[in-house]
Amino acid sequence: MTLIHDDHPDLAKLAAEGRVVAYFGYGSLVNPRTLRTKFLGIRRAEARGWRRFWLPRGEAAEMALLSVQPVPEASVHGVVVYDLADHLPAVDEREAGYHRKTVEPDKLTIEAAPEAEVPVHIYEASRGASDAHDLGSMILQSYLDAVMQGFRSLYGDDGLRRFVSETEGFETRIVKDRAAPRYPRPVALGPGEAELFDRLAEARGARFVEGD
Template identity: 75%
Template structure:
């Protein structure tokens, strides 16, 4: 099997900045898998798998009534995504993007990184805040524009099989889906390639999502 192409060229400054202790890394399992949504100038990005975690849909906060992806520990599961290597100075911006989530270090033994460029760098993951309910119970809706960005990222990284794995192994798709593709509410929405809208909709419909139109 031919090796997968790199996601993005590494910064030529990566090694020097790491030696200076100015590099951090974090595991992306939702919109972060799509480099088009990243707003900081990251240093490197790699495909990765984290064992012992389950991905699921949960409300962002009670006022927003919108569901975003999160994770919780699950010994029998694993999640695919990316590890992003970034400047330590950018970490507060990432924390702000992931408001309502707890940042913690992944056990290195549970993490597999494709062609890891920096051995020994701790990798963070953003976990759902304790006590959060699932999206279906809270009556929250998944933003189609957000889901499009996530699914496009997984398809680009892992192909159609990886995209299907993401949909099949993420809990909570049996909830409402707000069709906002024509007028995106997600601030980092992405344009879709030909055929992607139909593919994404067919996979999500098969999981039992209940579509509602944008009002």
């Protein structure tokens, strides 16, 4: 087992003391290159009972970010991030507009989870929320690059294709901002990744448009 990132040396001790919480990441958090905050540990994981989709965000709903909705027969792959319980209010603030739910342990598979029981949360959209396809919202190519590179890095090409096939709302516009990223945590792509990512998105019905 190869860790995504080195654990904080006190992770096990803090978890045993009940001072650790965790949240399930299913978008840009899967790419270690986008991580800018201090955390205690991060693991590959699967959560059963949710489906990932592109959620229109903002007052005009012009842009879309990834979210999940409860779907009993579905599942999402991603990561579980371990953090200090004291930091949870800050995470809630960052995820404003989402509902934080606790994931039941029998709905989770976590690679090399800490021995102590740690509550895991997931941030989901409101039930019945429209996806990007329904409202014609756009996806930033620079954001999609970071997400797709993360899934490829953690789960290989098969995992990347699973991400694309199991995410609803791809049938919309993607803003070509790769040369001048509008996403605040852009990543450098490896050989062939740009062509692969674009090809997979187009196969799901995405349409590339020029940015402003």
